[in-house]
Amino acid sequence: MSDQERPREAMRAAQFAEKATTRLWHEVPSRENPYVAETLRCHGYDLLELMARRSLTDVVFLLYRGELPTAGQSRLLERLAIALINPGPRSPASRAAIACGVGRTDPAHILPAGLMTLEHAHEAEPAIRFLRRHIRLRADSVAANLLESGPPAPHQPLWPAAPGFGRNHGSADPWLARAADDMAALPESGDCLRWGCAFVRVLETQGIGWLPHGLAAAVLADLGFPPRSAPGLYQWLRAPGILAHGLEYANKAITALPYVDDAHYDIQTDCD
Amino acid sequence: MTSRQTATDTRYWDRLRGHIQSGAGGWRVGEAVYSHGYSLLGELVGELSWVELFALYATGRRQPRPLCRWLEAFFLCMSWPDPRIWCNQIGALGGSAGNGPVAATCAGILASDGVMYGPRTLIDATQFLRQALQARRSGTSIDALLEQARPGGKGKPRIVGFARPLASGDARVEALERVRRELALSRGEHLQLAFDVEARLLERYAEGMNVAGYVAGFLSDHGFAPQEIYRVSALCVAAGVLACQRDQEARPSGSFLPLRCDDVHYTGTAPREVPV
Numbered sequence: 001m002s003d004q005e006r007p008r009e010a011m012r013a014a015q016f017a018e019k020a021t022t023r024l025w026h027e028v029p030s031r032e033n034p035y036v037a038e039t040l041r042c043h044g045y046d047l048l049e050l051m052a053r054r055s056l057t058d059v060v061f062l063l064y065r066g067e068l069p070t071a072g073q074s075r076l077l078e079r080l081a082i083a084l085i086n087p088g089p090r091s092p093a094s095r096a097a098i099a100c101g102v103g104r105t106d107p108a109h110i111l112p113a114g115l116m117t118l119e120h121a122h123e124a125e126p127a128i129r130f131l132r133r134h135i136r137l138r139a140d141s142v143a144a145n146l147l148e149s150g151p152p153a154p155h156q157p158l159w160p161a162a163p164g165f166g167r168n169h170g171s172a173d174p175w176l177a178r179a180a181d182d183m184a185a186l187p188e189s190g191d192c193l194r195w196g197c198a199f200v201r202v203l204e205t206q207g208i209g210w211l212p213h214g215l216a217a218a219v220l221a222d223l224g225f226p227p228r229s230a231p232g233l234y235q236w237l238r239a240p241g242i243l244a245h246g247l248e249y250a251n252k253a254i255t256a257l258p259y260v261d262d263a264h265y266d267i268q269t270d271c272d
Numbered sequence: 273m274t275s276r277q278t279a280t281d282t283r284y285w286d287r288l289r290g291h292i293q294s295g296a297g298g299w300r301v302g303e304a305v306y307s308h309g310y311s312l313l314g315e316l317v318g319e320l321s322w323v324e325l326f327a328l329y330a331t332g333r334r335q336p337r338p339l340c341r342w343l344e345a346f347f348l349c350m351s352w353p354d355p356r357i358w359c360n361q362i363g364a365l366g367g368s369a370g371n372g373p374v375a376a377t378c379a380g381i382l383a384s385d386g387v388m389y390g391p392r393t394l395i396d397a398t399q400f401l402r403q404a405l406q407a408r409r410s411g412t413s414i415d416a417l418l419e420q421a422r423p424g425g426k427g428k429p430r431i432v433g434f435a436r437p438l439a440s441g442d443a444r445v446e447a448l449e450r451v452r453r454e455l456a457l458s459r460g461e462h463l464q465l466a467f468d469v470e471a472r473l474l475e476r477y478a479e480g481m482n483v484a485g486y487v488a489g490f491l492s493d494h495g496f497a498p499q500e501i502y503r504v505s506a507l508c509v510a511a512g513v514l515a516c517q518r519d520q521e522a523r524p525s526g527s528f529l530p531l532r533c534d535d536v537h538y539t540g541t542a543p544r545e546v547p548v
Contacts, residue, residue, distance in 0.1 A: 006445065007440065007441040007474065007478075008443075009439050009442065010439060010440050011438065011439050012439060012440060014438070019535055019536065019537045020535070020537070021538075022536055022538060022540065023538075023540035023541075025540075026538040026540065027533040028533065029532065029534060034533055034534065035530065035532050035533065037533050041543060043540055043541050044540065044542055044544040045545075045546050046543070050546055054546065066540075066541070068547065108371075112375070116382070154281075154284070155284050169280070169282060170281060170285075171280045258290070260292050262300060262301075264290055264291045264292065265291075265294065265298055266292070266293045266294065267294055267297060267306050268293060268294065268295045269306075269309040
């Protein structure tokens with residue numbers, strides 16, 4: 001086809017919205033200035049009232065789910081938020097934040113850089129889908145079938161057959177197993193978390209266990225959060241620790257971190 | 273370790289502790305900065321353009337100069353200074369909110385990494401053309417390929433790299449074809465197939481090829497794997513985002529598309545009391 005025959009660009013006859021809409025946040029303008037809000041409401045509740053009467057986790061739940069949580073739901077979300085508050089100083093996300101800190105990066109960039117480095121956040125979405133697909137089946141049967149079709153590679157953390165589960169440096173993560181079991185013992189825990197715990201009990205001898213985003217996915221699924229919200233909420237859950245590690249290094253000398261010397265730096269030439 | 277587990281063989285990680293293996297290169301202080309076997313400062317600086325270096329780093333291979341000239345033309349095609357485009361709007365909002373060029377441009381680049389437009393769409397567009405070429409070689413007709421791409425057998429085919437949001441047609445295809453011809457770069461079988469698919473789509477559905485389909489076909493013909501096409505395109509929107517950041521940063525903060533409270537229509541729950 002010659003260029004002359006190709007169709008010219010033309011705007012589609014799409015009907016664009018006249019205004020943005022939101023169901024979750026209402027900004028009531030002040031009488032003096034229509035650009036300034038005098039009252040803020042989250043799903044109908046006055047934010048000042050929420051500040052006075054409810055916890056942070058209650059309002060986070062409200063923001064995403066549209067209703068305030070029950071006491072049990074709130075307790076479960078708060079336990080999860082504490083369990084995952086910090087990926088720890090060895091995680092890529094915290095190390096990115098630390099590199100920002102010690103490199104005197106603009107402090108406003110520490111958290112975004114850390115979150116963009118957070119391991120496997122995008123896997124939280126398929127993890128919810130995996131759990132929802134399997135919770136009506138026996139966990140031991142599912143585990144046996146998946147193992148038969150191939151366990152995760154020994155040095156790989158992720159197990160594509162079972163998103164949310166895998167290996168932590170070759171092992172089933174023992175701390176996550178304890179945290180999950182603790183939450184599963186709460187009366188308000190749900191099917192996904194309990195199924196995941198049963199699944200892990202079968203797989204632990206194979207060195208397969210919970211991955212952090214899998215634990216988040218299970219609890220979030222039980223609390224009714226949709227799969228697409230899981231990667232971002234997982235980032236939010238991990239954010240405090242990532243930032244804290246970065247800030248811990250923000251005033252330290254550049255020598256406060258190890259620097260790999262040339263003897264331990266192999267340049268593998270692959271020039272063609 | 274819990275009692276449920278046996279000791280783990282950690283020798284793989286033990287070997288890598290405190291040790292970096294790099295296939296890209298590295299700095300030997302006082303000696304050279306090595307880059308894929310070259311001395312960056314001795315052999316590449318002054319010799320390679322930035323795009324040639326970027327293509328080397330994205331693929332691990334030196335790419336021919338004419339191909340890099342074409343890549344540069346592609347990056348220009350993806351960087352419009354129009355803040356109505358989603359990623360550019362983020363640059364404009366960042367600039368208007370007092371954020372610097374690095375943060376605003378990074379945010380805009382991040383926004384381009386999705387399934388509607390931007391670098392990641394090139395993976396799917398490339399995979400379609402690779403699979404379609406195999407199918408064509410096995411005797412599948414283009415009509416059959418289009419039929420398979422109609423969701424639920426209804427409506428227009430949905431193929432990444434063909435049709436686009438907002439507008440029909442894509443002037444970037446002609447621009448890049450012109451550059452390809454001027455640089456005497458070949459049109460191979462992937463790109464030819466993309467044009468053949470477009471011809472049939474136009475005939476039957478009045479939809480054409482977009483820049484992603486074109487780029488996927490062209491770079492596949494020049495030996496790029498899907499992930500290499502994605503990687504080499506990682507920053508393709510950067511200049512347009514930056515232009516929008518600069519334009520708005522120079523204006524009073526908050527003056528870009530200001531919204532009154534009632535410019536956002538609230539459709540949620542009516543006011544209610546917080547239960548104790």
